[in-house]
Every structure is written in C-alpha cells, then in structure tokens.
Amino acid sequence: MSISFEEALAKVNGSESFKKIQQLYPNIGFEQEILGNPELGEQIRSACSNQQLTIEDPRKVSDAPKLDEDFSKYFVINNLPICDADKSKKLIQLLIKLYQKKEITFSEADITMPLNEQGMTEGVAFFLASSEEKAKLAAAIMNNYQFDKKHLLSASQINDFEKIMQAKDLASGPKSSSLIDLRDPMLDTKREQFLFQLSKDVHIKWHQIHEQTSSRNVIENVLQSDRPVLWSPKGTYLIVIKHDKVEFHGGKEMQPIITIPEPKVENVSMSPCEKFVLTYAPTQKSPYVVWDFQLVEQIRDFDQKTGESFQTYQWSHDGQYLAKKFIQEIKKEGSDEVEKEKRGLSVYKLPGMELIATDEGVKKSITVDGIEDWAWAPHKNIIVYSCFPSDDNQHPRIGFLEIPSRRTTIKTFASSKRFVLYFHPQGDYLAVMNEYQQKKTTKYSVELFDTKKNSFPHQQILVNRDVLEFTAIIWEPNHSKMAVHTLSKRIVEAGKKDYTLDAKRNGVDIYEMIDDPIKGFITRTIGFLPSEKVTKFSFSGSGDIFTVFEQEPKNASVSFYMILKQQPENVGPAQPVTKKGLSSQVNKLQSTEEKYEFKKTAKQDIYETKFEDVWDQTGRYLAIYGVKRSPLDKTVKSLKFYNIFGEALGSYDQLQNLQQFKWRPRPQGVLKQKDITKLKSEYKTKFLKKFKEEEKSEKKEVNNVVKESKKKIRDEFLSKFFMPLRKEFEEQIDKYEQLWPIKEKDMHSQEVEIEIIYAFDSVLRETKIN
Amino acid sequence: MQPIYLTGHSRPVRKVMFNFDGDMLFTCSDDGKVCMYNSYDQSRVGVFNVNQAVKSIDVSKDTKYLLASSTTEGYQIFDCMTGQLISKIAIPRSSIQVKHVEFALGDQQFLVVYEHAKRSYIRIQDTASALKGQTNPDGVFEVEGPQDHLITQASWGPLNQTLYIATNKGKFYIHDLSSSKTIVEEDVHNSEIFSFNVTYDHTMLITCSKDGTAKLLHPRSLEVVRLFNFVKPCRAACISPLFDSQENQKFHVLLAGGQDARDVTTSKASEGGFEIKLMNIIYNQSLAEILGHFGTVHTLAISPDGINFVSGSEDGYVHFHKFLPEYFTKKFE
Structure with missing residues (x-):
C-alpha cells in the first residue's frame, strides 16, 4: 500500500475535486499528510478518482481511521509556579519527588510542561500515568495541594476536565470540581444526605442528630425538576429530568456535570456501575435508548413493544449486562391466530449492547418456556426466573441462569400455582413464596436458596397456619434474618377463650439462616410476633432491630422492637470438655435451647393517613413521610426521623405537595472483605478513642448552645416578667404583713417540737410542729 | 414512687388543700363530707359532715375555722380543733348553687361564688359577722357577675383590693x-x-381551660406569657411554691385534668388523659407524667414546703405523692 508522493499528486493534481479539497483546507499542504499517512492519501485519491464532487471531511467518514482519543491515562495539574525553561526542569524533578513520596513513579518523559512565546511556562503540567487508576489516584493526591504559600494546585484527569468545562458553562461564576469533589458527600461518615421534593422544588439536606452545630442545607438554592428526581445507584449524581434534557448533578455544589440531550424523557435508569444510562421517552420513535454515560453517546435504541414498560429492562449488578423478558407470538401463515408463544430472555452485553453469544459463537437470546417472573441476583451475574412450562408433563420450576455461560440449575416444584421472588438485599439468599394446591386447599411455603454457593442449597419452610393472605417476605439487610408476614385464621389455644370477634389474625414469623457444612444452611425459628393490625414490617440494616406498623381505627403507629437472645437460666458456666466431638455436641444442644425475645423499645404515633417508611442504607435512621392519598390531595404532609431505639430525632412539618423522599445512597463494596475484617479488628484500638472524643466534643458544643439559649430564655422570663412583679410585691411587703405575717420567721416564736422527714435514709426537711 | 391513697370519700373529690403551715390536709367531696388529715403521717384527724355536696372549702390562715x-x-363554718359547726348560713335566694368559697388574706373577709337564675353573684362577708350565725347579715355585700357568663372561680387580688374572676366562656376579669x-377584661x-391558681405574692397566674390549654398570665395586664398544651381538658393547675426558694429554685407547675366523666366509658383507656403533668414554666418543657388516677382529676395542691403534692379525682380517691429525692437534683431544673 505504498505510494510515492509524486504518484499520488500526479493522480490527484489537476482534477476539480482536488481544488475543492484545497479550498476546504487551505492551511494544509497535504504533502506530509499523504506521505505520512498512506491511508489518508488513499482516501483522498479514491475520493478524487471517483470524481465525487461532494467531498466530506475525511475525519468524519465512517470508515476513517480514528485518532486515539483515550485520554484516560492523562491528567493535568494547574496553578503551578510560572518560571522559565531551565527552572521548569527543576520543577518537574520536584514533582517527581513529590510523587515518589506517595509511591507513584513518573519519569521526565511522562511530564510535559508547555512553554509560551516568551519562553515561560504557563503554570500547567500534563502527566501520562501508566494506567487509568493511577492517573485518577495521582490527580486526587495533587488536587487542592498547597504547593507553597501562593500556589494551591488543582489537578484533574483530562476526561474529568471536559466535564468540568461543561459544568462551568452552565454554572454561574468560576467553580471547580473534581473526582474528590464528586465523592465529597461519601467522605462524611457521620451524616447522611437526603432529598425531598415539593412539586418542582428539590430540597437536599443533611440529616444530623444535633441541629444546632451547622447548616442543614447541602446547597443553598433549591433545584428545579419537572419530574421526580433520582439518585444514581452509587449516589454520585442526582438525576434531574427536564423537558428537553436529562441533567446529572454532582459535587459539593450540586452543579450539572453531564447533560444528555434527549427530549421528553419520562424515566431514567443508570447502570449500577454508573457507566451507562437507559432513558425512556414514550413519545419518541424508539423510546428506549442506552447511552454511554461518560461520552454522552447513544449505544443502542429499542422500539416499544406491546406489554413492555420501563421496568422491562433490568441492569445486572455490575452493569455488565442489560436483560429483558420477551414474548414473541408465532402466527400461522395467512391467519391472525396465535399458534404458539415463544418466551425467553434477551441479555445484552455492554458496552457493545449485543446479545450474548452461545458456546458456538451465535448471538442469540435465551428461550425459556413459560417464563413468568425473573430477576437479576444482586451480587452475581445470575438470573433467577420462575416458569410454568406449557407442557403439562413438566412441573413448575425455579431456574438459576448463569450469564454468560448459560449454565442453568433447575429446581422443580409440583402442583405450584404461583411464585414470588424475594431476594436478600445483598444477594446472600433467595426466598420464593410458593403457593401450591394440596387436596383442594391452597397452601403456602417459603422456598429458600443460598445463592452464595454454586449448588444453590435448598431449604423449605412450610407456613403451617391457615393463611388467608400472604403479604410479603422481608429480608434483613446485611444479616441473615427473614420475616414472613401473613394474615391467617386465628387459632384458639386449648383451654383459652377467644374474646375477639375477628377470626383473622395478622402476624409475622421470623427466621434466621445459619451456615451448615452438610446441608449448606439451616433455618432456625426465632419467633412469632402476633399483632392484630400490622400493616407493614421492616428490618433495620444495623441488625436485630425491626419495626412494625400498625393501623388502628383513628391513627397508625410504629413500634420498634429488638431481638434479644435469652440464655437459658439453668446453663451454668461452660464446662471444659476434653473430647472434641463431645464439645461440638454440647454446643449444638445449647444452640437448640436458645430462646429469643422481642423487646419493644418504643411506640410512636403517626398522624398521616397514608405513609411510607425508609431506613437509611446504614440502618441507623428511619424516615417516615406522608404520601398523597390521591393525585389531587393537597393537604400538608410531614417528614419525621427516628433512631433505632424509636426516639424521635427531628421533623419537617407543613410540607405542601410532598412528592417523594429519598436517602442518598452510598457506594457499596468499596472495601474488600479482608479490609473490612481488618478494620473491624482494629476499630477498638485505633479509632474507638478518637471517635469517642469527637463525639464528646460535639456533644459539649451542642450542650453549650442549648445552655446558652436556655439561659437567654430564663433571663428574659425573669427580667421581663417575674422580677418586676416580685419587686412590686417586696415593696408592698409591709402592707401584706399587716394583713398576715407571710414569712414563717415573722411569726412570734414558741417552743416547738421538730418533725424530721426522712426519705430513703436522707433527711429531706426538718419542720417545726406547734 | 407509689402514692398514698386516701380513701375518705365515696364520691368525686372536688377540692384538696393544705393549710397555711402545711401540717394539715383538707379534702372535700360530693358525698357531703370534709376530711382533715395530718399531712405527715396521712392519718385522718377529723370529718366534718355538711350533708350536702361540697364543691369548695377554705381554711383560715391560722387553721381555726x-x-x-x-x-x-x-x-x-366549722371549728377545726373540735369539729363543731359554728354557724350555718343560707343564702336568701331560691334554687342556688354555691361554687366557690375563699378567705381573704388576713381572714377578715371571705367570698362566696354562687349561681342563681343563670346569673352569678359574688357575696363578700365579714368573718366576724358570719361567726354570729344566720341572724346577723352585717357587712355583707354582693357583686353581680357579668351577663351571659357564669363565674367559675373568683379569688382575691393583691392586698384584697381586687378580685380575679374567671367565667365559663373563657373570659377573665380583674374587678376593683x-x-x-x-x-381589665380579656378573652383568654x-x-x-x-380554675386558676395564683401564687401568694401575685407574680404568676395560671388559668386552665376546657380547650386543652393552660396559660400563664401577667396578673396585672392579663397578657399571655406562656401557653402550655395539655391536649385534653385541663381542670387544675398548681404552681410549685419553690419558685422563691433559696436553695432549689424551681419554676414548675403541675397540670391535671382529662376527658369528661361521661366520655370515659365510650373511649379507649389511653385517651383519658388522666396523667398529671409536671412542666417547667420558663422553658415550657414537660418534665414528668404521673399516672394513677382512672377518672378526671379535679383538683391539685402542693404543700407549702414543695415536697408533697395531692390530687383529687372523679374516681373518689385522693392521692398523696411525695416528690422523689431525685426531683431535688439538677436533673429537674
């Protein structure tokens, strides 16, 4: 493919097209380009030889060679001291040294410091790191670094830089933002952020226990959004949907960082890795569009099919795949009758958005006969589905489909009528509500699977109550407890009379999963919490704490419970057992004797007719807020916070048009399991003291504020109200005493007995008796 | 701490009070009896038979009458030491209802609030003339109450020169x-x-009302200084006499009440509101709730030394409470 310049020029020269090219690019000589890049020469040549009069910019032709636009390894440092060329070398050496301290190595060749016309630097240095992660890290280190007295450095990746430039155009005044800035809210471990939306106004606030210490507002001004706003899965961005675009706000100031120019979007879902975005604009021709988030490029769009909604498409836990269920009707030729239905799952791999390939390399969707319900596992690339095959000889089943290997594990259940899948929030377990027919009666069972293990060990819990209504299965986040909320027929115990007329009884069964080397895992019953009017049940993520919502005729209430382990009284101190086998047996026996107790810590009334409850991600705080009964409901709602013991912390009242409330999510899985265990073991020695001291000083500060405000109130009360009146009285005391000796000492003295009042062995008062 | 139950009455208790020294406790009830207790050992010292429902009582400052x-x-009028009836005075009007009696400071006079033909009257009489009995109506004069209003309570103002008057429509008067x-006339x-309660030095005045609030008023201008929310109808309020104590000064008030007696059987036990609330006057904070009564609490009294308090209720019981030693620590400021 080598061609000499003369040849190329000779072929091109004189033709009209070449003149046109020269007009288009008057500054380019073309000699070097054609020699240096034979492909480009070929391009021009073929274009010219075809006598095409419409000449496109060769860089824009679809098959044109692309420039390396990947700047991910680069980052830039701004606001360095300005110096001449000689000194700049010293500066580079200094920077290398600085990075060596942080164990990041750069050579001189990796650093470029551009000079201007006067031969001076412009205070900017470009760095090339060995990898993207290194670049991120190195930029983060140097950002906001006090280089010397005058120079505060700012650093960012080139990619981020583009984002920042975009943000600056939109925001008023110069503001800086960087990766650290984006992650800013996560660095505050004590306070949680939340938002609530009043019609179009979005308020973002801090949740803190002590109100006085600092401002509660995250940002001063109020954001505007036409539709309900969302947090991104890791909480980095706030997704604001406007009528002509979708904005992603982030950073300390909540500026728009990235904008997707898609009009009339109704819903947005971001992949859990925050790299891809799916938008849904139902009025557009292709309503479903998958975007590359960082480049703001469309990857693929989908048409609307009947029966599909925004929830049809689901991201996998790491954002690697997007899946949907499809139902294809195969019609007989020539007639409209539906002969057969083909059902299955389509799984697309990102970033290409192509169907995943089979072992043979054929890109195909996965056919699952009679699929009903399906879900991604929250921790692995596994799809769990329930299906009722059309073939009567096959039993209903639950399938575990591994992606991309398509390896399927199937568990069948005879005579099942309905399945509902409930995944543990961390994906440790899967519970399936199984409604089945047994001798003309409908019965319920809970099928449990340990999804951590590859073989999916299975356990069954039979709900042996006369269940009228199966409300839900609730998992405890971060732990392995599960609650089954049912409405069942009342069972009157023998020898006890039933005084209530209501034959139904709500209740919650609580179970715990325990790892077992033989069976995979076993279940243990913790207890049954009978409650007549329980409407809702929720677990806190902090462990062993749950809340029960009860509806009474006039108002609702929430009760906070703690699960306490009750040690059997007769078990003495553990006796040393010599044989190993024996000791394990003893342990087992003890474990079966363990009893649990539900301790009610608090009960709070809720004055809302309809409400929602949300625990924050750490499980430390519960928020309860009022929900509109109908779209036209214009009454004011309230938002209240409680801690795990049920103490009311704070509230917002008089919220007109409250649309939604959301805690800001925190990124999960930042630390590896090893680091977490290490942190846990080091917590007591390293951090406990520090945290306690911080807490103490904070408390002190708050107390001081409270004390001062109290003192002010007291002084005002005394000086403005009480003391003037008292003074008046004291001035007139002679007149009063003429009428009656008011003070005891004024009475004429007599010999008296003394009566001493004791309370708890201490003298309270000595009194004279006449 | 568990209160001491004084079961001297068989009908709703209308008023409880300590005498000026604080060594005697008097209670009266609809069953027509007035009981006198020793406030140190809570033993009943005497019973006065009135043979008519007793809505109100008062004891002279020297505990003689x-x-x-x-x-x-x-x-x-009875003699406290012997229990003898000294004089019995009938008001010369038909179909009356006596609501309140009170001695003035110095015991020279007393006032009686009564109702006749939907009008209220305050009758003021000299103690000396009353002791002579029915025959001699010397030194009696009457104040006619406002139209359309019925007086619920009247008390003596500073130096017996004025009267505080509260009515059933929420009005409060100061009558010279x-x-x-x-x-002064105010819709409070x-x-x-x-009812309302005034401290002996006329610095603080607390009214309590059916609308579920109690209000601290300026006793001269009747301006509202603090508003206490009791939610349920508030029937009695009592300011702790420790407000001028040297050692542990406390601006506290006890509030009590609860739903009407006729609603008790038709609503839940938790809706009664029969708890006695201890509140801080300055910060308007609830400090404690004292449970125990199962009927509307009509009356409260704190002993002059501020250590004990007594409550009387619709259920016929009088509860004698002692403040715990903890109450006198910094926690309850």
Missing part, C-alpha cells in the same frame, strides 16, 4: 372592689375556664 360550701343552701368596676380561652 373551716369554711365549706353547701351546694344548694349556702355555706357553713373600692370603685366596684372592672379594670376559647371555652370554659375550669
């Missing part, structure tokens, strides 16, 4: 006795003022 109202007749004119509450 007991003045008790006899609802449909008038009022009676020398000029017999109303000086939305509905009936059940």
Whole structure:
C-alpha cells in the first residue's frame, strides 16, 4: 500500500475535486499528510478518482481511521509556579519527588510542561500515568495541594476536565470540581444526605442528630425538576429530568456535570456501575435508548413493544449486562391466530449492547418456556426466573441462569400455582413464596436458596397456619434474618377463650439462616410476633432491630422492637470438655435451647393517613413521610426521623405537595472483605478513642448552645416578667404583713417540737410542729 | 414512687388543700363530707359532715375555722380543733348553687361564688359577722357577675383590693372592689375556664381551660406569657411554691385534668388523659407524667414546703405523692 508522493499528486493534481479539497483546507499542504499517512492519501485519491464532487471531511467518514482519543491515562495539574525553561526542569524533578513520596513513579518523559512565546511556562503540567487508576489516584493526591504559600494546585484527569468545562458553562461564576469533589458527600461518615421534593422544588439536606452545630442545607438554592428526581445507584449524581434534557448533578455544589440531550424523557435508569444510562421517552420513535454515560453517546435504541414498560429492562449488578423478558407470538401463515408463544430472555452485553453469544459463537437470546417472573441476583451475574412450562408433563420450576455461560440449575416444584421472588438485599439468599394446591386447599411455603454457593442449597419452610393472605417476605439487610408476614385464621389455644370477634389474625414469623457444612444452611425459628393490625414490617440494616406498623381505627403507629437472645437460666458456666466431638455436641444442644425475645423499645404515633417508611442504607435512621392519598390531595404532609431505639430525632412539618423522599445512597463494596475484617479488628484500638472524643466534643458544643439559649430564655422570663412583679410585691411587703405575717420567721416564736422527714435514709426537711 | 391513697370519700373529690403551715390536709367531696388529715403521717384527724355536696372549702390562715360550701343552701363554718359547726348560713335566694368559697388574706373577709337564675353573684362577708350565725347579715355585700357568663372561680387580688374572676366562656376579669368596676377584661380561652391558681405574692397566674390549654398570665395586664398544651381538658393547675426558694429554685407547675366523666366509658383507656403533668414554666418543657388516677382529676395542691403534692379525682380517691429525692437534683431544673 505504498505510494510515492509524486504518484499520488500526479493522480490527484489537476482534477476539480482536488481544488475543492484545497479550498476546504487551505492551511494544509497535504504533502506530509499523504506521505505520512498512506491511508489518508488513499482516501483522498479514491475520493478524487471517483470524481465525487461532494467531498466530506475525511475525519468524519465512517470508515476513517480514528485518532486515539483515550485520554484516560492523562491528567493535568494547574496553578503551578510560572518560571522559565531551565527552572521548569527543576520543577518537574520536584514533582517527581513529590510523587515518589506517595509511591507513584513518573519519569521526565511522562511530564510535559508547555512553554509560551516568551519562553515561560504557563503554570500547567500534563502527566501520562501508566494506567487509568493511577492517573485518577495521582490527580486526587495533587488536587487542592498547597504547593507553597501562593500556589494551591488543582489537578484533574483530562476526561474529568471536559466535564468540568461543561459544568462551568452552565454554572454561574468560576467553580471547580473534581473526582474528590464528586465523592465529597461519601467522605462524611457521620451524616447522611437526603432529598425531598415539593412539586418542582428539590430540597437536599443533611440529616444530623444535633441541629444546632451547622447548616442543614447541602446547597443553598433549591433545584428545579419537572419530574421526580433520582439518585444514581452509587449516589454520585442526582438525576434531574427536564423537558428537553436529562441533567446529572454532582459535587459539593450540586452543579450539572453531564447533560444528555434527549427530549421528553419520562424515566431514567443508570447502570449500577454508573457507566451507562437507559432513558425512556414514550413519545419518541424508539423510546428506549442506552447511552454511554461518560461520552454522552447513544449505544443502542429499542422500539416499544406491546406489554413492555420501563421496568422491562433490568441492569445486572455490575452493569455488565442489560436483560429483558420477551414474548414473541408465532402466527400461522395467512391467519391472525396465535399458534404458539415463544418466551425467553434477551441479555445484552455492554458496552457493545449485543446479545450474548452461545458456546458456538451465535448471538442469540435465551428461550425459556413459560417464563413468568425473573430477576437479576444482586451480587452475581445470575438470573433467577420462575416458569410454568406449557407442557403439562413438566412441573413448575425455579431456574438459576448463569450469564454468560448459560449454565442453568433447575429446581422443580409440583402442583405450584404461583411464585414470588424475594431476594436478600445483598444477594446472600433467595426466598420464593410458593403457593401450591394440596387436596383442594391452597397452601403456602417459603422456598429458600443460598445463592452464595454454586449448588444453590435448598431449604423449605412450610407456613403451617391457615393463611388467608400472604403479604410479603422481608429480608434483613446485611444479616441473615427473614420475616414472613401473613394474615391467617386465628387459632384458639386449648383451654383459652377467644374474646375477639375477628377470626383473622395478622402476624409475622421470623427466621434466621445459619451456615451448615452438610446441608449448606439451616433455618432456625426465632419467633412469632402476633399483632392484630400490622400493616407493614421492616428490618433495620444495623441488625436485630425491626419495626412494625400498625393501623388502628383513628391513627397508625410504629413500634420498634429488638431481638434479644435469652440464655437459658439453668446453663451454668461452660464446662471444659476434653473430647472434641463431645464439645461440638454440647454446643449444638445449647444452640437448640436458645430462646429469643422481642423487646419493644418504643411506640410512636403517626398522624398521616397514608405513609411510607425508609431506613437509611446504614440502618441507623428511619424516615417516615406522608404520601398523597390521591393525585389531587393537597393537604400538608410531614417528614419525621427516628433512631433505632424509636426516639424521635427531628421533623419537617407543613410540607405542601410532598412528592417523594429519598436517602442518598452510598457506594457499596468499596472495601474488600479482608479490609473490612481488618478494620473491624482494629476499630477498638485505633479509632474507638478518637471517635469517642469527637463525639464528646460535639456533644459539649451542642450542650453549650442549648445552655446558652436556655439561659437567654430564663433571663428574659425573669427580667421581663417575674422580677418586676416580685419587686412590686417586696415593696408592698409591709402592707401584706399587716394583713398576715407571710414569712414563717415573722411569726412570734414558741417552743416547738421538730418533725424530721426522712426519705430513703436522707433527711429531706426538718419542720417545726406547734 | 407509689402514692398514698386516701380513701375518705365515696364520691368525686372536688377540692384538696393544705393549710397555711402545711401540717394539715383538707379534702372535700360530693358525698357531703370534709376530711382533715395530718399531712405527715396521712392519718385522718377529723370529718366534718355538711350533708350536702361540697364543691369548695377554705381554711383560715391560722387553721381555726373551716369554711365549706353547701351546694344548694349556702355555706357553713366549722371549728377545726373540735369539729363543731359554728354557724350555718343560707343564702336568701331560691334554687342556688354555691361554687366557690375563699378567705381573704388576713381572714377578715371571705367570698362566696354562687349561681342563681343563670346569673352569678359574688357575696363578700365579714368573718366576724358570719361567726354570729344566720341572724346577723352585717357587712355583707354582693357583686353581680357579668351577663351571659357564669363565674367559675373568683379569688382575691393583691392586698384584697381586687378580685380575679374567671367565667365559663373563657373570659377573665380583674374587678376593683373600692370603685366596684372592672379594670381589665380579656378573652383568654376559647371555652370554659375550669380554675386558676395564683401564687401568694401575685407574680404568676395560671388559668386552665376546657380547650386543652393552660396559660400563664401577667396578673396585672392579663397578657399571655406562656401557653402550655395539655391536649385534653385541663381542670387544675398548681404552681410549685419553690419558685422563691433559696436553695432549689424551681419554676414548675403541675397540670391535671382529662376527658369528661361521661366520655370515659365510650373511649379507649389511653385517651383519658388522666396523667398529671409536671412542666417547667420558663422553658415550657414537660418534665414528668404521673399516672394513677382512672377518672378526671379535679383538683391539685402542693404543700407549702414543695415536697408533697395531692390530687383529687372523679374516681373518689385522693392521692398523696411525695416528690422523689431525685426531683431535688439538677436533673429537674
């Protein structure tokens, strides 16, 4: 493919097209380009030889060679001291040294410091790191670094830089933002952020226990959004949907960082890795569009099919795949009758958005006969589905489909009528509500699977109550407890009379999963919490704490419970057992004797007719807020916070048009399991003291504020109200005493007995008796 | 701590009070009896038989005379030491209802609030003339109450020169006795003022009302200084006498009440509101709730030393409480 310049020029020269090219690019000589890049020469040549009069910019032709636009390894440092060329070398050496301290190595060749016309630097240095992660890290280190007295450095990746430039155009005044800035809210471990939306106004606030210490507002001004706003899965961005675009706000100031120019979007879902975005604009021709988030490029769009909604498409836990269920009707030729239905799952791999390939390399969707319900596992690339095959000889089943290997594990259940899948929030377990027919009666069972293990060990819990209504299965986040909320027929115990007329009884069964080397895992019953009017049940993520919502005729209430382990009284101190086998047996026996107790810590009334409850991600705080009964409901709602013991912390009242409330999510899985265990073991020695001291000083500060405000109130009360009146009285005391000796000492003295009042062995008062 | 239950009465208790020294406790009830207790060992010292529902009582400052109202007749004066009836005075009007009696400071006079033909009257009489009995109506004069309002309670103002008057429609008056004119008139509450309590030095005045609030008023201008929310109808309030104590000064008030007696059987136990609330006056904070009564609490009294307090209720019981030693620590400021 080598061609000499003369040849190329000779072929091109004189033709009209070449003149046109020269007009288009008057500054380019073309000699070097054609020699240096034979492909480009070929391009021009073929274009010219075809006598095409419409000449496109060769860089824009679809098959044109692309420039390396990947700047991910680069980052830039701004606001360095300005110096001449000689000194700049010293500066580079200094920077290398600085990075060596942080164990990041750069050579001189990796650093470029551009000079201007006067031969001076412009205070900017470009760095090339060995990898993207290194670049991120190195930029983060140097950002906001006090280089010397005058120079505060700012650093960012080139990619981020583009984002920042975009943000600056939109925001008023110069503001800086960087990766650290984006992650800013996560660095505050004590306070949680939340938002609530009043019609179009979005308020973002801090949740803190002590109100006085600092401002509660995250940002001063109020954001505007036409539709309900969302947090991104890791909480980095706030997704604001406007009528002509979708904005992603982030950073300390909540500026728009990235904008997707898609009009009339109704819903947005971001992949859990925050790299891809799916938008849904139902009025557009292709309503479903998958975007590359960082480049703001469309990857693929989908048409609307009947029966599909925004929830049809689901991201996998790491954002690697997007899946949907499809139902294809195969019609007989020539007639409209539906002969057969083909059902299955389509799984697309990102970033290409192509169907995943089979072992043979054929890109195909996965056919699952009679699929009903399906879900991604929250921790692995596994799809769990329930299906009722059309073939009567096959039993209903639950399938575990591994992606991309398509390896399927199937568990069948005879005579099942309905399945509902409930995944543990961390994906440790899967519970399936199984409604089945047994001798003309409908019965319920809970099928449990340990999804951590590859073989999916299975356990069954039979709900042996006369269940009228199966409300839900609730998992405890971060732990392995599960609650089954049912409405069942009342069972009157023998020898006890039933005084209530209501034959139904709500209740919650609580179970715990325990790892077992033989069976995979076993279940243990913790207890049954009978409650007549329980409407809702929720677990806190902090462990062993749950809340029960009860509806009474006039108002609702929430009760906070703690699960306490009750040690059997007769078990003495553990006796040393010599044989190993024996000791394990003893342990087992003890474990079966363990009893649990539900301790009610608090009960709070809720004055809302309809409400929602949300625990924050750490499980430390519960928020309860009022929900509109109908779209036209214009009454004011309230938002209240409680801690795990049920103490009311704070509230917002008089919220007109409250649309939604959301805690800001925190990124999960930042630390590896090893680091977490290490942190846990080091917590007591390293951090406990520090945290306690911080807490103490904070408390002190708050107390001081409270004390001062109290003192002010007291002084005002005394000086403005009480003391003037008292003074008046004291001035007139002679007149009063003429009428009656008011003070005891004024009475004429007599010999008296003394009566001493004791309370708890201490003298309270000595009194004279006449 | 568990209170001491004083079961001297078989009908709702209308008023409990300590005498000026604080060594005697008097309670009266609808069953026509007035009981006198020793406030140190809570033993009953004496019973005065009135044979009519007793809505109100008062004891002279030297604890010599007991003045008790006899609802449909008038009022009676007893000798506290012997228990003898000294004089029995009937008000010369038909179909009356005596609501309140009170001695003035110095015991020279006393007032009686009564109702006749839907009008209220305050009758003021010299103690000396009353002791002579029915025959001699010397030194008696009457103040006619406002139209359309019924007086629920009247008390003596500073130096016996004025009267505080509360009515069943939420109005509060200050009436000057020398000029017999109303000086200040204020709509304090939305509905009936059940009772009010004034400190002996006339610095603080608390009214409590059916609308579920109690209000601390400026005793001269009747300006509202603090508003206490009791939610349920508030029937009694009592300011702790420790407000001028040297050692542990406390601006505390006890509030009590609860739903009407007729609603008790038709609503839940938790809706009663029969708890006695201890509140801080300055910060308007609830400090404690004292449970125990199962009927509307009509009356409260704190002993002059501020250590004990007594409550009387619709259920016929009088509860004698002692403040715990913890109350006198910094926690309850």
